[in-house]
Amino acid sequence: MSETPYAVEMKDIVIRFPGVLANDHVNLTLKQGEIHALLGENGAGKSTLMNALAGLYKPASGIMRVFGETVNFNSPKDAIARGIGMVHQHFMLVPTQTVTENILLGLNEPRFFMKLAEYDQKILALQDQFGLRVDPTAKVWQLSVGEQQRVEILKTLYRGAQILIMDEPTAVLAPQEIDELMKTMRSMVDQGKSIIFISHKLHEVTAVADRVTVLRKGKVTAEGHSMEGLTKRDLARLMVGRGVIFAVEKKPQEPGDVVLSVKDVEAENDKGVPALRKLSLEVRAGEILGIAAIAGNGQSELAEVVTGLRPCTGSVKINGKEVANKPPIVAIKQGMAHVPEDRTGVGSAPNMTITENTIMKCYRENPIGNGWSINFTNARQRARTLKEKYDILAPSVRTMARKLSGGNLQKVILAREISAQPQLMVAVQPTRGLDVGAIESIQTLLLEQREAGTAVLLISEEMEELLALSDRIAVISDGRIMGIVDADKADINEIGLMMTGTAVPAKSMEAAG
């Protein structure tokens, strides 16, 4: 062969799970030294395809070639030996171990004694080569998410990876960190590496990729298409199979009275480390206050304090009534609704039916409950109405919550919370992990709540979502408010700086409080 072979060639790959055809005769080619985007909605089969390339799954049929040679992987070890490294979406790092230990995990060197100091040096040398800075002696739990990602990348490079698979690497990063990651990807490509970049964020794909392969429901809809001439709109159509509205419409509206008032709140996280430090904010009726923060900076604890799930000092008032350090029922009676981050652990009871999940807030009152028994005929009737109204796709209201897709489960939770006619809604990562269609309907529901006069506290790590939905955005870093800005005048770079803990000149602070 005179031509340089493809770095990766996957042909007619078929992968089945019980009852699902995850990959249906999928083709993918990765040229040497390119960034190839793999685009698709959740459940389109992107991660499945890449897990096959990383040796975690075995395709039922199809051929895989790496640098021209046919391969057949039985375990991740085989794939690593062929120079394939995967940076997983959920980091595969041991939080209590150091950076060096994590990089050495699973290798045969060192044989028995760790000699960490010696290996720290080797890893520093590797960092210099690719400009990936992170202290090798630090424990992983001490690192920011961006740094953890660098460890994941270093892990694959240390094993001599020539082909990197990056599974939604930007999902957890702050805007500046995303820029830096893109630079790193470019520098790796310049040094001869080839990269497959999985994403469902269109603007990132258009910014960084050379070619793109699009998957929809396990099938290829665009194979190795050059990025030239492709717009976001084209990509979305290939991905979803229909046109998508990008910006949900937010009507201008004057906020009303203060509904939620948080004053000088301090709280600890599960490890006993201070998570909120003298934090104060207010949310008014008919207003969405967005909270922007990098994961682990106190935003989850804030939601728990407001909803009565975490003890704190200071004051949390809903409609003027103190709810801090009281059972959640006190806040609920004041009209608090909660769309929690953890949909299956906190937001729903996975082994109960849709009916049971939708009555969890109203089973005490007529017509569902009469004090000691529950009228299931009425409950089911109510659940059917909600299922219809919120467009929940499920065989029936007797379906177990755990059998629902992420988007439909989130709709069940929102149906329950909204039907209680809340005055305050605390929504944490309401669209995380959902596909484009579901995101659109969840965001529309939140805006409808705003128009209905509900005060909404929206905690999200999606900057675009915050900008699209919020009236004001409060930026939190290390448990402190770094600033509150009006969403329509917000500068994304400024917000990014505040998220990383950098104070920003006072001009944008005037809206605070």
Place this chain on the structure above:
Amino acid sequence: MNLEIILHAGLATGTILLFAAIGEIFAERAGILNLGVEGMMLLGAMAGFSTSLATNNAWLGLVTAVLAGGVLSLAHGLVTIHFQADQVVSGLSLTFLGTGLALVFGEGLTGQTPPLIPSFDIPGLAAIPFIGPVFFENHSLLVYVGYLFTPLAWYYINRTRPGMHLRAVGEKPSAADTMGINVYRLRYFYVFVGGCLAGLAGATISLAVSPGWYSDQTTSGQGWIAVGLVIFAQWDPLKAALGGYLFGALRRGILDLQGPALLLGMTNPLYINSNFSFFLKMTPYILTILALVLGSRAAMKKRLGAPAALGVPYIRGERGL
């Protein structure tokens, strides 16, 4: 009331807790909670005692005790690792199984005198004032083994490659799996190691420190104390050893308090009515219950630094990981 004697006895009986607790630390660091320590200890104590009696060889007894604990622990491994059943329920059943087996096979052993593991002085070191008589005089070989074993266990867990893999499997099994480490095999191995050490702890009672077979009073709940000690020790072998010695000294101290008629110039209530000492004797068990209750709370676990995947079966995801 002699400090030297109390500390000497503390080191001896503490060695029992040391082996059992460090064994449990190995299992828990790999992510498997084994509440069957009491059962494995009792089976080990019985197996060691009866083998020594039958073969007239204490060393054979020791080996049998270790294997008995190890083999019994594999039942827990099979249930929790292979079948991914609840670790608490399985561990409790293991205690019943081990205790039952030990009592049936141990029938008629009471009052017999098999050869024991030898006790001796460490030449030279025993001559040091105070330190010598406490640490290096007339201790069983197993006590000296305990001195060496503890730092080695710490070093193995924290400073070696297999130790790093052990910690990874207990903290984040999915990370270990993607790096080609066999999570199931390692978990089986460390459950087995934990069982072997529990068996050794049993033999430490019946063949060395307080020799004899007194049916279920042989261990008298020390397996549970060891499980609680693991939480107190925050999964650290050094602290576990220290805690074991302290508990040992406490038990002896409580016994000795009953001796003198006068205590600090006052009448000793324990001397007049020994029933009062029941409350004192309860202390280790009350502390253990407290540790177990505290340790079972999720928030407290995080604060104490429990292995993150402790008690969670590992299943490679059907989709993703």
